[in-house]
């Protein structure tokens with residue numbers, strides 16, 4: 001085979017292998033519940049009912065009513081209907097695909113210690129476990145069912161077993177504002193849809209302070225969250241974290257809010273050991 005043809009074939013095989021491993025990582029084998037809990041489901045059912053009513057009115061007007069109302073009713077109905085559809089897609093599928101891509105993109109060696117703040121039933125923690133054959137994926141949570149349906153230590157443990165990664169993962173019951181881990185003990189800290197659940201700014205800032213504290217110099221931080229991510233950027237910069245970036249997600253992680261708020265915030269703790277919100281003397 002000609003050299004160029006062989007290179008093309010190898011590149012294609014490589015990309016197919018990468019796609020297959022990404023798809024495997026993004027395919028859950030456990031049961032991960034609904035983000036926002038049953039309260040969110042109840043609200044979304046209300047939104048879906050309002051959307052269907054508007055669409056019904058639009059089509060009734062199209063046939064026999066005032067045409068003036070048709071377009072606003074149609075557009076209003078479609079805008080409302082995308083909220084539950086996109087929310088359920090994001091929570092049941094999009095979150096897994098987006099996080100699989102994010103974690104693959106980190107090119108982990110496989111022996112790192114990684115912490116997830118607010119791991120819930122373990123969707124992201126289990127993926128981390130799969131990427132860390134020689135490492136450790138540690139999750140901490142308060143298991144609040146109002147933030148994720150069916151949330152509990154037992155459900156997280158059962159999922160880690162179902163994914164075949166229980167031996168590489170650790171679960172801790174605790175508050176991310178006061179982490180029970182030593183300084184500089186993790187190579188990577190991640191958090192998905194969790195920090196915004198802390199109601200006061202002071203508490204959210206404490207959670208970030210703790211994330212920075214437990215990161216090793218050179219360690220990386222990845223936060224995906226729905227609201228208030230601009231504060232995270234300001235606090236992380238204040239804490240001398242390097243390369244603080246905030247970017248939007250695509251439609252797979254919009255949770256129905258039409259790209260208004262969900263954002264990814266990434267940062268790195270400088271190798272010189274700086275990166276603390278506690279004033280340095």
Ligand SMILES: C[S@@+](CC[C@H](N)C(=O)[O-])C[C@H]1O[C@@H](n2cnc3c(N)ncnc32)[C@H](O)[C@@H]1O
Nearest residue numbers: 118119120141142143144147175176192194197
């Ligand atoms: C929407 S769930 C997301 C769970 C998981 N990260 C995921 O993406 O599937 C938010 C999680 O944050 C947890 N949580 C909320 N406040 C917390 C706190 N102060 N400390 C630890 N966990 C917290 C909740 O118990 C819940 O499991």
